[in-house]
Amino acid sequence: MKIVALAGGVGGAKMAHGxxxxxxxxxxxxIVNTGDDFEYMGLSISPDLDTVCYTLAGLANPETGxxxxxxxxxxxxxxxxxxxxxxxxxxxxxxxxxLERTRRLKAGQTLSQVVKDFCAAWEVKQIIxxxxxxxxxxxxxxxxxxxxxxxxxxxxRCEPRVKHxxxxxxxxxxxxxxxxxxxxxxxxxxxCPSNPWVSVDPILxxxxxxxxxxxxxxxxxxxxxxxxxxxxxxxxxxxEPSALAVEKHYSGLLRGFVLDAVDESLSxxxxxxTLVANTLMNDYTDRARLAQDVLNFIRSL
Ligand code: GDP
Numbered sequence: 001m002k003i004v005a006l007a008g009g010v011g012g013a014k015m016a017h018g019x020x021x022x023x024x025x026x027x028x029x030x031i032v033n034t035g036d037d038f039e040y041m042g043l044s045i046s047p048d049l050d051t052v053c054y055t056l057a058g059l060a061n062p063e064t065g066x067x068x069x070x071x072x073x074x075x076x077x078x079x080x081x082x083x084x085x086x087x088x089x090x091x092x093x094x095x096x097x098x099l100e101r102t103r104r105l106k107a108g109q110t111l112s113q114v115v116k117d118f119c120a121a122w123e124v125k126q127i128i129x130x131x132x133x134x135x136x137x138x139x140x141x142x143x144x145x146x147x148x149x150x151x152x153x154x155x156x157r158c159e160p161r162v163k164h165x166x167x168x169x170x171x172x173x174x175x176x177x178x179x180x181x182x183x184x185x186x187x188x189x190x191x192c193p194s195n196p197w198v199s200v201d202p203i204l205x206x207x208x209x210x211x212x213x214x215x216x217x218x219x220x221x222x223x224x225x226x227x228x229x230x231x232x233x234x235x236x237x238x239x240e241p242s243a244l245a246v247e248k249h250y251s252g253l254l255r256g257f258v259l260d261a262v263d264e265s266l267s268x269x270x271x272x273x274t275l276v277a278n279t280l281m282n283d284y285t286d287r288a289r290l291a292q293d294v295l296n297f298i299r300s301l
Pocket of ligand 1: 007008009010011012013014048193194195196199217218219220221224225226227228229230231279280281282
């Protein structure tokens with residue numbers, strides 16, 4: 001079964017890793033959000049792409065959900081000592097990724113070429129594609145004005161209240177090579193348990209899911225996020241955060257919806273077929289089990 005997974009960072013990478021443990025590599029394509037990308041200290045940083053690649057390569061830090069395992073912090077601590085910025089934590093190994101990506105982009109390579117080469121070097125056999133090769137920047141309109149995504153997310157720790165999101169550059173951007181073809185030839189598309197507002201919505205602007213079997217896994221469990229601001233965003237936008245709110249968010253796109261066992265009582269209110277499963281992925285086994293449950297669910301649709 002050929003699967004396309006739409007992914008942000010943490011939740012997306014865990015689901016993609018579960019699928020990678022089950023599917024033959026050529027049957028899994030992960031299309032990743034690049035709206036969180038930004039330039040920091042002259043470096044081109046692609047947080048969600050790196051999280052997905054590191055995770056599938058077995059290089060990710062399992063505690064943080066971002067960055068590299070066995071990381072050291074010599075560069076950033078020396079920058080800090082010199083009075084430079086350190087609010088975005090970059091480990092030494094991670095900085096190598098950003099330096100080399102920045103060099104290649106400046107030399108004229110596209111982001112998809114860079115990802116392809118990096119995946120080959122890291123022995124990632126699945127296909128990982130950015131949603132677009134053109135810069136798209138998620139802007140968060142808040143009660144303190146409009147902020148760039150990482151400024152809001154990392155520097156301001158999601159404290160400002162959100163009012164609206166804008167994806168700067170999206171109207172002029174084209175989907176990355178291979179994304180539309182991957183969706184067209186997929187048997188099903190899985191929307192990973194990623195943040196619907198800032199991780200999945202930008203990707204959805206680049207692909208058409210018409211006539212596809214699309215299944216989403218809720219990133220909200222018992223009204224709360226496992227990590228990150230999705231539930232807070234729903235609240236501040238005047239929507240009660242719940243798995244139901246996620247299903248409504250994707251209204252019209254879905255053939256099936258996966259919600260956690262703690263939300264079983266909401267299942268009857270979902271307007272598409274549901275799978276109630278243990279969606280919390282604490283370890284590799286949880287990831288594979290959830291992926292298998294979702295694939296079985298897709299087969300039953
Ligand atoms: P980000 O770009 O790094 O914020 O990553 P994502 O958008 O991919 O992931 C953030 C979302 O993942 C949050 O809304 C979390 O609730 C969700 N998430 C993280 N871990 C899990 C998990 O184990 N299970 C489920 N269902 N959701 C998860």
